[in-house]
Amino acid sequence: MRVAVVGTPNVGKSTLFNELTGLQQRVGNFPGVTVEPLVGRITEGATSVELIDLPGIYGMVATSEDERLSIDVLAGRHPSIQAPDAILLVMNASAPEKCLVLFSHLSQLGLPMIIASTMVDTVKGRGGVFDDITLSHALGVPVHAVVGRKGIGVGDLRDGLLRAEWSVPKAVVDLDADIVKRFAWSRSVCADVLVEGKADTRSARLDAVLLHPVWGTLTFIVVMGLFFQSIFTWAQPLMDLIDAGVGSLQALLEQSISNPLLASFVINGIIGGVGSVVVFLPQILLLNLLVTFLEECGYLARAAFLVDRAMGLFGLQGRSFIPLLGSFACAIPGIMSARIIPSYRDRMATIMATPLMTCSARLPVYLLLIGAMIPATTVLGVFSLQAVVMASLYAAGAVSGLLIALVLKRTMFRGGAVPFLIEFPPYRLPSAKSIGVTMVNRSKDFLTTAGTVILGFSIALWILTELPRADVSGAVSPVDASRIQIEQSYAADLGRTIQPVFEPLGFDWRVTLGIISSFAARETFVAAMGQIYASDVQESDTQLREVLRARYPLSVGLSLLAFYVFALQCISTMAIMKRETGSWKWPAIAFVITFVLAYVSAWIVGILSR
C-alpha cells in the first residue's frame, strides 16, 4: 500500500511524518527527481504501508517545482513515482480554511482519503473546540485528531493506516468551482466544526517585539550573530575531538602497517581525505539543529519577512539569508540548509551563490598570503592594511556571490515569479523527536556523500600527490623527503603541464601545484606550499611567509588572493552541490563560473599591481 502524505505548508506535516515513521525512512531515490520526497514505512505483522512525504501544496496547480512534484504524483502523471493508493491529508485544526480548500481539490481525484488533524491542543489551549466527528461526517472521510509534537493520537492514526480505514470523500464543490466558491464552502464548514476560543495573544505579544522595526531588527542581528558564532565556536570542541580521533587513528595505523606505500595510502589517502570532511559533521549537526529549531518554532518566517527587502535587491528571498550566512562557516552545511527555501529557482540561485561566501577554510590561505605579501602598515592612521585587505576579501566574496545570484535569477532561473507570500505560523515549541530525526537523516546524507564521492576524490588526489614514489634515502630530513616526493609526483607534472594556463597570472608551477592540491580543501594550499618549500608549517609559520615573500612579487600574492576569493576549490562542496541539486550539471556550472571569475579578477589584479 502506498499512501501519499499531503497537506498545506506549516501544518506540522513533517513533524507528524517523523512521529509516524521515526527512523524508518529514507530519501526516496527516484530517477530524474530534483526534489526528493522522503519515504517512510510503518509495518505491523504482514501489513506494511509505505508513506511518501510530498512537499506542501495549496491546490492542484503548481507554482513551484516542489509543488509540481506533489501534484504530478497525486494526479498519477509522474514518470517515475507511482500514483498513491490513498491520501493522508494533514490539516491544521487551529487554521483549517486553507486545508479544507486543499481537501476540496483532492476530493476530486477520487482517491480514498484519511485525515489527520494536528494541533488540536492549540485549539483546546485557547479555550476553543474542534469537532472532528462533525467534520468527518461533512467530508465523508475518517478524521483523526492528533498532536504531532506530543505523539498523542498518532497510534490510532497508525492503526487506521494499517487497517486501510480510509474512504473516498464526498463531492463537496463543483468540479470547476473557483477559489472564491471553495473558500466560501470552507468557511461554512469551519463555522460548523470550530470554535476558535480567544486569540493567540502570545504570538501577538512576541511579534510586537520580534517584528518591530528597531527591536525586531536588533533581535534578528543578535539571533543571526549567535547562530553564526555557534557554528564557528560551539562546534569547535567536537571538531577538535574528531580531528584528534582521526590523528590518533592515523598514528595507530602508521605503527601497524609496515609497507610505506600502503601506509601512506590508508593514512593520507583514505583516512586523511575522508577525515578532513567528516570533521564538518558537528557543524552540519549544529546548523541543522538551529535551522530546524528556528523553522519549527516559527521564527524563520519572521526573519525572512525582516530581511526580504535586502535579499530582494539580489533577486533572492528572505530565507536565502540562512544558507548564505551559514556558508561563512562552511559551504557544505550552508548548501544543505538551502532546503528551507521553498521555491526551486530561489533555492538553486542561493546554492550557486554559497561557494562565494568566504568560508573558514579560506582563512588559513588568506592569513598566510596576507602575512607574507601585505606590508604591516597602517592606512588612514588607524586601520591596519592587512586587516583592510582581509575585510575587502570577505566583502568581495559576499558581493560577488549575491551578484551571481542576481544574474542567475535574471537568466537561468527566470520564469514565472514566485511571489514572496509567507504565512506566519503561531510560535510553538518544536518537537524534540522531529528535530532529532531530521538531524540524523541529514547526517546520514552527508556521511553517504563523504563515504562515496568525497572518498573517491581524495583517493584520486592522493594518487596525484604521492605517486610515483620518489627514492628518498635515509640521509635527508622528513621535511626534505616530503619536498622531494611532491616535486616528483604526478601532481607536479600536472602543475608543470597546466602552468601555461596560469602563466598570464604570474603563477609558477609550484603555485599551480598548490592550487591543484587545494582541491581537497582550500587550507591544503598552506600545507602544500609548506611541503614544496620544505618548511614545517606546523612549527614555523613565519618561516614559510619569509620564503614566499622572498620568492614572489606583490602582484602574484594579490592575484592569488583574488583567485582564492572566487575559485570553487573544494571537491566536498561540489559533491554536496551534486547531492542537493541532483545532477553534476550544477556543480560544473558553478565551477566554470567561479573559475572564470577567479581567473579574470586575478589577471586584472595582477596587471593593476604590477
Next chain:
Amino acid sequence: MKPETRNLKPETCFRIFGFSPNKHMKPLHTCPVGTQCRILSVTGDDSCVRRANELGLVEGVCCSIERRAPFDGPVEISMGRSRLGVRLGNELSILVEVLDAAHQQLMRRQNTAANVG
C-alpha cells in the same frame, strides 16, 4: 463617480485613470499600518495571484494591515486566523476598500453570524 468609469472593473479603472471609482478604494500598499480593509481585487502575475488566492487573499475578505518591514519591505496582513507576509509590487497588487467604523460593525456582525450559525 464619473459616468465612463461606472462599468469598469475597479483595478482597470485604477490602472487607466489613476484614480478609483470609489473614494475609499486604494492599493493595499498605500494604506497606513492599522487600516481595516476589504479586498476588492487581487491582480498581477498569474502565479502570484493564484498563490495569494490560495493563502486566503480572495475578493470580499476583510483584513487589517498589521505592520510593514523596515525599508519599505513586505507588509504583514492579518485575516481572521491567519497572518501573512506579502511583498507587493508589480507581480502582485491588491486593491482594497478601506472600512470605516460602520463597515467594520457590519463585518463583525456577519462574522459572528457565521460562527454562531
